[in-house]
Amino acid sequence: MGLKEKILTKSLWVYHVSAGSCNNCDIEILDCLTPRFDIERFGMQLVGSVRHADVLLITGAMNKKSLKRFMRVYEQAPKPCFVVAVGTCPCSQHMFRPSYSMEAPLDEIIPVDVYIPGCPPKPEAIIAGIVKLIEKVTKNDKRRS
């Protein structure tokens, strides 16, 4: 494990991408910042600009319209940047799979590092997912650049 990865995993700045979600997962993500869960104690911060991001939290089923916008956001993120799919929608398109506006599941479009299923996932599940991401980065040492 390099020093770079060690530093990176201790100050993950999180950017929240809503790709057409029903707002439930977004509220659960905001819950992670509240006194009960407080992700700032792990050095995580919710940032407003994708340029500052280390982790993209994606909520919502990726439809044809939001896919174009999302690809622009993904290309703007400075690498190394990790992708976390929050909720069942970005993991497997959930009940929107037969919909006419769906392109493909998220992991066929871009590489996804961690999946957090749930409709919506609890804040504990989101934190556990981020811990899995940290384990993956530090143990496997497969950094994407």
Added chain:
Amino acid sequence: MFIVDYFIFPGFLFTLILGGWGWWLERKLTARFQYRAGPPWYQNFLDIAKLFCKEQIIPEGANKPLFIISPLVSFGAVLLLSFIINASYLYTQGFAGDVIVILYLLIIPSLFIVLGGAASSNPLATAGASREIKLMLSYEFIFIVSLVIAIIKSKGLISLVGIIDYQREYGSHIFSISGIIGFILGVFYIQAKLGIVPFDVSEAEQEIMGGPFIEYCGPLLSFFKVTKALLYFILPVFIILLFAGKNLGWHLIYKYIIMVLIISVLKNTNPRLCIKDILGFFWFFLFPLGCIGIIFAIMGY
């Protein structure tokens, strides 16, 4: 030898460690105010180190030279400033008129934040830059008034060492009416200069996504963070030297902690003001207060 002076002991590294710690203290206090646990004490250093390791992207439509140079220039100005201010109380080293040099150098970081934001060709960054200019118009004015009070109180001495020596002999300025007014103005100046909550319109995270910093990433953003960490130490210490400079040395530690406490209490008890309220507050409330302070200082209270 001057390399050690500027980059290691009284200069950059010493100030960065204390400033990063002060910034952490403010974050931790904010977290405790909200019943959260807060980050560990080394968080700001990790953030800065991490940003150095990230990829650097320069936006396509940006004015490249200006975009690259503005974090470096603001860092350079604050580097110089950290040496001048720390040398004044550690080595009692200074020169006539260094207060005015400090005044000029303190404007440079804000000015280059504005230029960098405007150069990044992002509409939100431009909005942030224009707000920062309006903020500068309001707080620099108040800072000069507060500086004038300190200078009048110490019988017209314009050097920082002279002001400290005067207070060592005759007691801190803060224990007089005009001194307390000057100190209040100084505290509001720090709050606005560092962009902390009641006056953080220029980089409002929820509103314009970080304002001038929106397009910055990687090492260049890291330079801005280092600048902010240095300012977190320099500005409170400068106000302490101007108004409470009687007992320094180890006493500076608790004085600095009290300053950080004042900053975080102000931060956590106030909502963000909009720009016209800030201008109104600084020009039509704090400025008349400062004028009263100057009159008191001339009369000798």
